Amino acid sequence: MTNERRVLVSADSDALAASIAARFLTKTVDLLDETEFVNIVLEGGRVAMKVLESINSSPARDSVDWSRVHFWWGDERWVPADDAERNDGKARRALLDHIDIPAENVHSYPASDSGMTLDEAALAYAQTLADHSNGDAGLPRFDITFLGVGPDGHTASLFPDRQEVLEREATVVAVRNSPKPPAERLTLTRHAINSSHRIWVEISGADKAAVLGLALAGAAYTEVPIAGIKGRKRTVFFVDRAAASEVPENLIAPTY
Numbered sequence: 209m210t211n212e213r214r215v216l217v218s219a220d221s222d223a224l225a226a227s228i229a230a231r232f233l234t235k236t237v238d239l240l241d242e243t244e245f246v247n248i249v250l251e252g253g254r255v256a257m258k259v260l261e262s263i264n265s266s267p268a269r270d271s272v273d274w275s276r277v278h279f280w281w282g283d284e285r286w287v288p289a290d291d292a293e294r295n296d297g298k299a300r301r302a303l304l305d306h307i308d309i310p311a312e313n314v315h316s317y318p319a320s321d322s323g324m325t326l327d328e329a330a331l332a333y334a335q336t337l338a339d340h341s342n343g344d345a346g347l348p349r350f351d352i353t354f355l356g357v358g359p360d361g362h363t364a365s366l367f368p369d370r371q372e373v374l375e376r377e378a379t380v381v382a383v384r385n386s387p388k389p390p391a392e393r394l395t396l397t398r399h400a401i402n403s404s405h406r407i408w409v410e411i412s413g414a415d416k417a418a419v420l421g422l423a424l425a426g427a428a429y430t431e432v433p434i435a436g437i438k439g440r441k442r443t444v445f446f447v448d449r450a451a452a453s454e455v456p457e458n459l460i461a462p463t464y
C-alpha cells in the first residue's frame with residue numbers, strides 16, 4: 209500500500225457524493241471485519257452533507273454495525289447547540305439521527321451555550337480524544353478522516369497564514385477571528401489530522417480548482433493548509449470535474 213496522494217474524479221457533485229458514499233460503506237464494513245471499533249472524522253462542508261445523505265439513502269447503509277463506529281469532527285463552529293450552522297447538527301440530520309448508533313459513539317464538540325469558554329471547550333474535546341486514545345498518545349486511531357477545502361485552501365478550521373496551522377503540541381485549538389464566519393471555531397490541529405490512517409478530501413466546484421492545483425503542486429502549507437495534510441496510509445482527493453481542471457494529468461487515477 210502506498211501513502212502517495214491520489215485524485216479520483218467524478219463527473220459532478222452528485223456523482224462525487226454517490227461515489228464517496230459507496231466507498232465509505234464498503235471500506236467501513238471491511239475495517240469492521242479487521243478491528244473492533246472504527247473511528248471516523250467528519251467535516252461540515254456541502255459535499256460532506258451530500259455524502260452523508262447518500263449513505264443514509266443507500267440500501268447498504270444497514271450492512272454497517274454502527275454500534276462499533278465512533279464519529280468525531282475535524283472542526284466545529286462556536287455557536288449554540290441548536291444553531292443550524294453547527295457541523296454536528298447538519299451531520300445528525302443527514303445521517304446520524306437515522307442510524308442505530310449509541311449516543312456515546314457520537315463525539316460532538318461542546319457548544320457556545322455549554323457554559324464553557326472557547327478555550328475550555330478546546331481542552332475538553334482534547335480530553336475526550338485522549339480518553340479514547342488507541343493510536344498516538346492523546347488520539348484515537350482515526351481510520352477515515354473526511355476533510356473539505358475552502359477556495360482559500362483552508363481545511364477543517366485551519367486557515368492560511370494563521371498561528372493555528374503551526375501548532376505542534378495541542379490536538380485541538382480555538383480559532384478566533386476566522387476569515388470565514390462564524391468568527392469563533394474549534395479545530396483539530398494538523399498533526400492530529402495527519403495521524404489519520406486514511407484522509408479522504410471532498411472537493412466540488414470550479415472555485416476550488418486553483419487551490420487544489422496549488423496544493424498538489426506542493427504549495428507551502430502555511431499559505432495553503434490543505435497542502436500540508438497527508439494520511440499515514442492513504443490520502444485521496446475525491447473531486448468533481450469542475451474542481452479537477454488544474455490537477456496535473458499524471459496525478460489523476462484512471463477510472464475503470
Ligand SMILES: O=C1O[C@H](COP(=O)(O)O)[C@@H](O)[C@H](O)[C@H]1O
Nearest residue numbers: 251252253254255355356357358
Ligand atoms: O467552514 C467550513 O468549511 C469547510 C469547507 O466547506 P465547503 O462547504 O466549502 O465544502 C468545511 O470542511 C468545514 O468543516 C467547515 O467548518
